[in-house]
Amino acid sequence: MKPKKAPQLRTVSKVEAPYPLGKFPKDFAFKVGRPIIYLVATSPIPRIEGKDWEKIFADAIDAEWKPSNVGLDDIRLGVCTWGAKTVYHTNPHNAE
Numbered sequence: 001m002k003p004k005k006a007p008q009l010r011t012v013s014k015v016e017a018p019y020p021l022g023k024f025p026k027d028f029a030f031k032v033g034r035p036i037i038y039l040v041a042t043s044p045i046p047r048i049e050g051k052d053w054e055k056i057f058a059d060a061i062d063a064e065w066k067p068s069n070v071g072l073d074d075i076r077l078g079v080c081t082w083g084a085k086t087v088y089h090t091n092p093h094n095a096e
Contacts, residue, residue, distance in 0.1 A: 031060035
């Protein structure tokens with residue numbers, strides 16, 4: 001039996017991401033922190049989850065927020081997409 005070949009993609013073009021991995025705009029922390037502080041200060045139950053976090057992240061990188069049922073590409077900037085997820089941790093300061 002012949003070994004299977006890897007599929008060849010014909011129209012592949014490399015796209016440079018708007019931000020290198022882990023590197024965001026200088027004012028990113030401010031743009032994320034400001035709405036989080038507002039939500040925590042004004043909500044009866046201060047929780048940031050799902051759509052709230054996706055919208056905050058999209059606004060912080062000047063991207064478009066389009067919620068997806070599958071949740072794979074909720075945030076779009078040009079030809080790049082992000083899926084923003086919320087994770088609960090009992091001790092977030094020691095999370096890895």
